[in-house]
Amino acid sequence: MNNSPFLSVRPSRDNIISAHERVLFHGKKTPLLSSTAINEMVGCEIYFKAENFQKAGAFKFRGASNVVMGLDESYLEHGVATHSSGNHAGALALAAKLRGAKAFIVMPNTAPKIKVKxxxxxxxEVIFCEPNQKAREDTLAEVVEKENALFIHPYDNYSIIAGQATAAKEILEEKPGTDFIFVPVGGGGLASGSCLSANYFSSKTRVIGCEPAGADDAYRSLRDGKIHPSVNPKTISDGLLTSLSPKTFSILGELLERIVLVEENEIISAMRLVWERMKIIIEPSSAVPLAALYKERENFRGKKVAVIISGGNVDLDKLPWL
Amino acid sequence: MNNSPFLSVRPSRDNIISAHERVLFHGKKTPLLSSTAINEMVGCEIYFKAENFQKAGAFKFRGASNVVMGLDESYLEHGVATHSSGNHAGALALAAKLRGAKAFIVMPNTAPKIKVKxxxxxxxEVIFCEPNQKAREDTLAEVVEKENALFIHPYDNYSIIAGQATAAKEILEEKPGTDFIFVPVGGGGLASGSCLSANYFSSKTRVIGCEPAGADDAYRSLRDGKIHPSVNPKTISDGLLTSLSPKTFSILGELLERIVLVEENEIISAMRLVWERMKIIIEPSSAVPLAALYKERENFRGKKVAVIISGGNVDLDKLPWL
Structure with a gap:
């Protein structure tokens, strides 16, 4: 553990503040957007954190750039490697490029074309594998051994989590009285980071996790007090197929308010609503929090709610309503 | 003419300044967005004026709200009326609603569903007609006579033009050294307003009009020194089917630098590029200026160029690349 270039314990308040400086070296402070029409439909005051406008089109650039910008040259000599359904892949590839390092990315052969591109x-360098957790891990292990590259896990890594925490930090700085932050839950990196930022920067703010009912492993894991792997998840939310990890499970178990599950048709409706009313492109995973908020709108009437739009990388040839 | 509630002469600098105050009463100061990737592709510094984020999803709210907010109650008694392929329709309907007035809108039966909705x-109240200039005008005349409503022309109206001018005014306030503003040309309201604002607020700034080759009536009109009607235009840019009018023809003839024509495939590529790289939804008409700038990029290398994204009202069931 002493040789690891990553944070070895749960990120502190100061770790997140330092992460934010590194993230903003190349990353963007994304805007908070709002829509009168959607506020009226839902009955509360919603701020959409537009991480679809982030570098590489998703919040994942925060974690990846925090790690890569913080590494000593020596760690980058043989490049970095990871497995990812897409957004962490793009984020890590871009962060590596910005530091002149090589990147090896294991991607499921079902990943959206736009993300691969x-x-x-x-x-x-992209290495394809079957779309399941075991194939990803096995393929990555081969790549890491062959290339001697540094493995950067998409979420079971405290430095990554500290980076992802900076999105919620920005929300809380811009809208101090925020009651709730709604976030999608895949591997739990964004959710964990958001919980930490709420905890450190705004004690009144509660974080609500949102998951497709067809990929409810995090919901079941938190309910049962043990990590359930994500087995054959069925959802169009291609960013939410992964399982929680020891680090994210531990943070979420302690700090996440709860998880709301939503159906596929609810995700598609929320996605289309944002496209039509807000004129921004969000990927299916990013529609899950709005779908959850709409479903439970009676419980959030009049509240000040932030919704993290996690990314905007959509295959434009394959829209879910067509 | 003395009974008209509209500006009777070409808008002055002060008219545009007053219009801006009225527009911002309900309208938005929209952001200027940029994309590193697109800047690199085109070779200049581009600012996209995101009027797709404007109220009712298009710049047209500026003109409509300037008129409607500036009218005495007495003029609104029987409501307002217009004909429009869509965005002026939505803008006028919303502006009327905000003042509690009725609105009667004549729309071609080919207008995108999202705009009708x-x-x-x-x-x-929507009244459908055949998709040509004569049917629009005849149907409108009937409606105006029957309802005694106040006709608000989509662009042959100096108060409308003063409102549309406020988009360029905002650009020039935020980016004072702008060399060029690229605008789409339909009836010429936005282009005329942009020319006036450039003339009053930034003498170095030139305005370039952009038109689909399949709807090149403004190009031919300015070349020949007389208004050519738009006859059977063939383009996916549904906002650019109309002809110039006496008022817009006169302003553009004097102040517009020139018009660049682009092909349909160039419009579709530019539209998709913006969706993919900027994660914002723009309608085909709004992609015409970027297509024109890209086509002539050699002439604008290193320049500071604003591109007005005129609107984001797209039928999401009918994307041009599918």
Whole structure:
């Protein structure tokens, strides 16, 4: 553990503040958007944190750039490697490119074309595998051994979590009285980071996790007090197929308010609503929190709610309502 | 003419300044967005004026709200009326709603569903007609006579033009050294307003009009020194089907630098590029200026160029690349 270049314990308040400086070196402080029409439909005051406008099109650039910008040259000599359904892949590839390092990315062969294209456009090497957790991990292990690259896990890594925490930090700085932050839950990196930021920067703010009912492993894991792997998840939310990890499970078990589950048709409706009313492109995973908020709108009437739009990387040839 | 509640002469600098105050009463100062990737592709510094984020999803709210907010109660007694392929329709309907007035909107029966839906959602009455200039005008004349409503022309109206001018005014206030403003040309309201604002607020700034080659009536009109009607235009840019009018023809003839024509495939590529790289939804008409700038990029290398994204009202069931 002493040789690891990553944070070895749960990120502190100061770790997140330092992470934020590193993230903003290349990343963006994304805007908070709102829609009168959607506020009226839901009955509360919603701020959408537009991480679809983040570098590489998703919040994942925060974690990846925090790690890569913080590494000593020596760790980057043989490049970095990871497995990812897409957004962490693009984020890590771009962060590596910005530091002149190589990147090796293991991607499921079902990943959206636009995400694969983005990774390649940043000069990374893509290695495809079957779309399940075991194939990802096995393929990655081979790549890491062969290339001697530094493995950067998409979420079971405290430095990554500290980076993802900076989105919620920005929300709480811009809208101090926020009652709730709604976040999608895949591997739990964004949710964990958001919980930590709420805890450190705004004690009144509660974080609500949102998951597709067809990929409810985090919901079941937190309910049962043990990590359930994500087995054959069925959802169009391609960013939410992964399982919690020891680090994210531990943080969420302690700090997450609860998880709301939503159906596929609710996700598609919420996605289309945002496209039509807000004129921004969000990916299916990013529609899950709004779908959850709409479903439970009676419980949040009049509240000040932030919704993290996690990303905007959508295959424009394959829209879910067509 | 003395009974008209509209500006009777070409808007002055002060008219545009007053219009801006009225527009911002309900309208938005929209953001200027940029994309590193697109800047690199085109070779200049581009600012996209995001009027797709404007109220009712298009710049047209500026003109409509300037007129409607500036009218005496007495003029609104029987409501307002217009003909429009869509965005002026939605804008006028919303502006009327905000003042508690009725609105009667003549729309071609080919107008995008999302635009018709928006107009109806603002409580206006929609009257459909055949998709040509004569049918629009005849149908409108009937409606105006029957309802005694006040006709608000989508662009042959100096008060409308003063409102549309406020988008360029905002650009020039935020980016004082702007070399060029690229705007789409339909009836010429936005282009005329942009020319006036450039003339009053930034003498170095030139305005370039952009038109689909399949609807090149403004190009031919300015070349030949007389208004050519738009006959059977063939383009997916549904906001650019109309002809210039005496008022817009006169302003553009004097102040517009020139018009660049682009092909349909160039419009579709530019539209998709913005969706993919900027994660914002723009309608085909709004992609015409970027397509024009890209086509002539050699002439604008290193320049500071604003591109007005005129609107984001797209039928999401009918994307041009599918």
């Amino acid at each position: 983005a990774v390649k456009s940043y000069g990374a | 928006a107009v109806k959602s603002y409580g206006a």
